Amino acid sequence: MAGRGRGQLTFSVEIVGIGKGENLPPSSVQPTPLFPPLAQKPVPLQTGEEAEYMLALKQEFRGAMKTLPFYIRPAAPKKGQFGVKDELCHKHGFAYMVAESPAVPKQPKQPRVDKEEIIRKLETLEQKEEDGSSDEEEGEKKKPEEEEAEGEEGYDEEEFEDETDYIMSYFDNGDEFGGDSDDNIDEAIY
Amino acid sequence: MTAQEVRLCGLLLQEHFGNVVEKVGTHLIRSGVLTLRALAHETKLPLDLVKKSLCVLVQHGMCTFGAGRRGPAGPVEYRINCERVFHMLRYPRYIYTAKSLYGDTGELIVEEILQRGQMTMSSTVKTVADRLTHNMPEGQSMDYSEVVSAFSQLVETHFLQRCPLASAGSSSSGAVDTPLPVATQNFLVINSYDIYSTLSQGKRRRSSEDGEADQCAAKKARTDDSECGDDRIYWQVNFQRFHLHFRDQAIISAVSCKLDQSSSEIVRTMLRMSEVTTPAHAAFTQALSANEIFRALLSSYNIARPILDQYLSLLVDDPMEFVGKTGDSGGGMYVVNLHRALANLARATLESVVQERFGSRSARIFRLLLRKRHLEQKQVEDFAMIPAKEAKDMLYKLLSENLVQLQEIPKTPDYAPSRTFYLYTVNQLPTARLLLQHSYKTVGNLMERRLYETKENKRLLEKSQRIEAILASLQATGAEAAQLTEVEEMITVPERQQLESLRHHINKLDSSENQVDETIFLLKSYINSTQASR
Numbered sequence: 267m268a269g270r271g272r273g274q275l276t277f278s279v280e281i282v283g284i285g286k287g288e289n290l291p292p293s294s295v296q297p298t299p300l301f302p303p304l305a306q307k308p309v310p311l312q313t314g315e316e317a318e319y320m321l322a323l324k325q326e327f328r329g330a331m332k333t334l335p336f337y338i339r340p341a342a343p344k345k346g347q348f349g350v351k352d353e354l355c356h357k358h359g360f361a362y363m364v365a366e367s368p369a370v371p372k373q374p375k376q377p378r379v380d381k382e383e384i385i386r387k388l389e390t391l392e393q394k395e396e397d398g399s400s401d402e403e404e405g406e407k408k409k410p411e412e413e414e415a416e417g418e419e420g421y422d423e424e425e426f427e428d429e430t431d432y433i434m435s436y437f438d439n440g441d442e443f444g445g446d447s448d449d450n451i452d453e454a455i456y
Numbered sequence: 457m458t459a460q461e462v463r464l465c466g467l468l469l470q471e472h473f474g475n476v477v478e479k480v481g482t483h484l485i486r487s488g489v490l491t492l493r494a495l496a497h498e499t500k501l502p503l504d505l506v507k508k509s510l511c512v513l514v515q516h517g518m519c520t521f522g523a524g525r526r527g528p529a530g531p532v533e534y535r536i537n538c539e540r541v542f543h544m545l546r547y548p549r550y551i552y553t554a555k556s557l558y559g560d561t562g563e564l565i566v567e568e569i570l571q572r573g574q575m576t577m578s579s580t581v582k583t584v585a586d587r588l589t590h591n592m593p594e595g596q597s598m599d600y601s602e603v604v605s606a607f608s609q610l611v612e613t614h615f616l617q618r619c620p621l622a623s624a625g626s627s628s629s630g631a632v633d634t635p636l637p638v639a640t641q642n643f644l645v646i647n648s649y650d651i652y653s654t655l656s657q658g659k660r661r662r663s664s665e666d667g668e669a670d671q672c673a674a675k676k677a678r679t680d681d682s683e684c685g686d687d688r689i690y691w692q693v694n695f696q697r698f699h700l701h702f703r704d705q706a707i708i709s710a711v712s713c714k715l716d717q718s719s720s721e722i723v724r725t726m727l728r729m730s731e732v733t734t735p736a737h738a739a740f741t742q743a744l745s746a747n748e749i750f751r752a753l754l755s756s757y758n759i760a761r762p763i764l765d766q767y768l769s770l771l772v773d774d775p776m777e778f779v780g781k782t783g784d785s786g787g788g789m790y791v792v793n794l795h796r797a798l799a800n801l802a803r804a805t806l807e808s809v810v811q812e813r814f815g816s817r818s819a820r821i822f823r824l825l826l827r828k829r830h831l832e833q834k835q836v837e838d839f840a841m842i843p844a845k846e847a848k849d850m851l852y853k854l855l856s857e858n859l860v861q862l863q864e865i866p867k868t869p870d871y872a873p874s875r876t877f878y879l880y881t882v883n884q885l886p887t888a889r890l891l892l893q894h895s896y897k898t899v900g901n902l903m904e905r906r907l908y909e910t911k912e913n914k915r916l917l918e919k920s921q922r923i924e925a926i927l928a929s930l931q932a933t934g935a936e937a938a939q940l941t942e943v944e945e946m947i948t949v950p951e952r953q954q955l956e957s958l959r960h961h962i963n964k965l966d967s968s969e970n971q972v973d974e975t976i977f978l979l980k981s982y983i984n985s986t987q988a989s990r
Contacts, residue, residue, distance in 0.1 A: 317967060324547070324548040325966060338477055
């Protein structure tokens with residue numbers, strides 16, 4: 267059935283009914299529409315006592331099946347199974363179970379640190395008021411040292427608090443990353 | 457399994473059993489047979505969830521298990537029965553049929569058994585009686601014996617059947633935990649342990665056998681009075697029997713539409729007489745003589761003997777060929793042509809589909825091609841009496857929808873186009889299969905749209921449910937009218953309108969599913985009948 271040239275059809279168009287020189291409808295260059303317009307309106311649904319009763323039966327059955335023990339719901343995630351990540355999961359959803367990205371926000375940690383700092387600031391301010399203005403300068407110098415010491419201690423406490431193998435600094439948001447590698451400037455930084 | 461069938465199975469499983477069972481079921485359909493371990497590994501679900509899902513599916517008869525490829529020593533393999541999943545679409549119809557035949561009691565029995573897959577007789581009777589008592593006015597209570605008699609009737613007419621004796625049957629949730637009170641110990645216990653054990657040793661689990669076993673057992677153990685020791689006897693719905701009933705109904709209504717009421721009553725009588733004697737896949741019923749039919753006709757129909765003969769000859773001569781004459785003894789031997797009736801009903805469905813989608817002239821062309829088998833383009837135009845251009849247009853539209861096929865008949869061995877006949881033809885069976893797949897797709901689309909509508913308005917639906925719950929609790933505790941109106945006004949008027957239109961849409965979609973299912977049933981019965989006769 268090989269045609270004697272590329273332009274020749276394998277059958278004579280007259281047979282199928284298209285006359286010579288007749289305009290064929292333009293070929294379509296896109297898929298048919300998702301909701302094509304209907305040429306005829308569809309027949310209306312059956313109504314009547316039987317149809318309505320069966321409708322009611324169907325909906326009742328569906329509702330009843332949801333209450334039976336056969337309707338299996340996926341199990342809720344158990345608490346404490348995944349350690350640190352579990353806490354994050356509860357707050358931020360399951361994305362953190364899958365992606366081990368270091369871009370975990372520090373919000374769970376910051377309030378605690380802030381609270382401690384605030385409490386200590388208040389205490390030192392109280393002390394200041396009691397001691398009087400003579401100790402102001404000493405107090406001011408002591409404050410940043412105390413805060414640093416407090417901050418480090420607090421940091422160390424956090425590491426051991428959850429009893430996990432994860433180092434808390436792992437979850438830093440990478441702000442300190444660029445600052446550490448000043449030694450090897452000749453290596454390309456990607 | 458076609459893609460549309462798998463999609464529909466998934467939607468049905470999700471609607472009735474939840475996402476987990478849907479995931480397990482869909483994966484098992486796609487893979488064919490799998491062992492438990494392979495299934496758990498591939499679906500990445502925890503093993504206990506997979507086990508629970510399989511239990512649910514086995515309980516409802518949708519999953520079968522057996523010895524795997526490695527023989528009885530290897531792990532058990534599971535397989536999903538897709539047809540059974542599709543039956544879930546038809547549950548309302550089964551329940552409605554039971555109601556029309558056996559009243560509210562029958563309706564509730566079938567509904568309970570469908571909800572739970574398999575149940576023991578005692579637990580079914582108890583649940584149904586409690587439900588009926590709950591709905592009755594104060595002071596009255598439902599008698600257990602009435603429920604028991606309805607149950608026995610369902611068993612005797614084979615609408616309910618015993619579950620095959622397998623270890624899965626004993627692990628169902630239908631087992632009775634607490635002993636029933638003394639008043640209920642009089643009910644019928646099918647004492648068929650002995651009969652059943654001898655039957656099941658033949659290793660054939662065909663449920664038709666079980667139905668017959670209970671038929672004879674029910675006749676024996678009439679007054680057996682033991683405690684509710686039917687813990688291991690589970691009952692399920694016999695879908696095949698319901699399908700035969702639906703088929704008979706379709707034939708009777710077709711006859712009444714085509715001819716008249718009296719002829720349909722005659723056909724109804726003939727079908728009723730041959731209910732128990734005709735096997736499920738038979739092409740025609742047992743031959744019945746006109747004398748027998750006359751005697752079996754109910755007197756309320758008021759059909760005299762010569763009138764009956766006239767009606768029978770009218771039925772035989774009708775081109776639809778519902779009834780055939782096979783002999784002359786006994787006043788004429790008549791049969792109902794079941795397969796031919798199904799084929800005619802399927803053909804009417806196809807013609808109706810073409811008519812409603814493409815117009816009556818395209819339907820005329822379609823019917824012409826069905827009758828005349830093969831026609832050339834010119835002949836189609838002449839026979840259908842439609843101008844050439846329009847006939848061409850319609851033919852091409854039908855051809856593009858695959859409802860009509862083109863057949864080449866060469867005059868010369870080299871298939872030269874100028875020397876080949878091109879004939880249009882319609883093949884009923886492949887077209888029926890095509891429309892069946894379209895129907896599955898349609899039901900899938902309807903269900904997805906319904907889920908979408910429900911999800912879009914989830915907030916509103918939950919709010920209205922909460923308010924209804926509050927109203928109900930307030931009314932129960934006897935609140936004032938002012939409080940009730942205050943609570944009712946928590947839903948604003950536009951929200952009420954939105955809720956109303958949502959309910960209207962969902963009702964329409966549900967109703968459409970029920971009606972598409974009727975088409976599915978007809979087409980599937982026709983396709984099955986052609987396969988059985990091969």
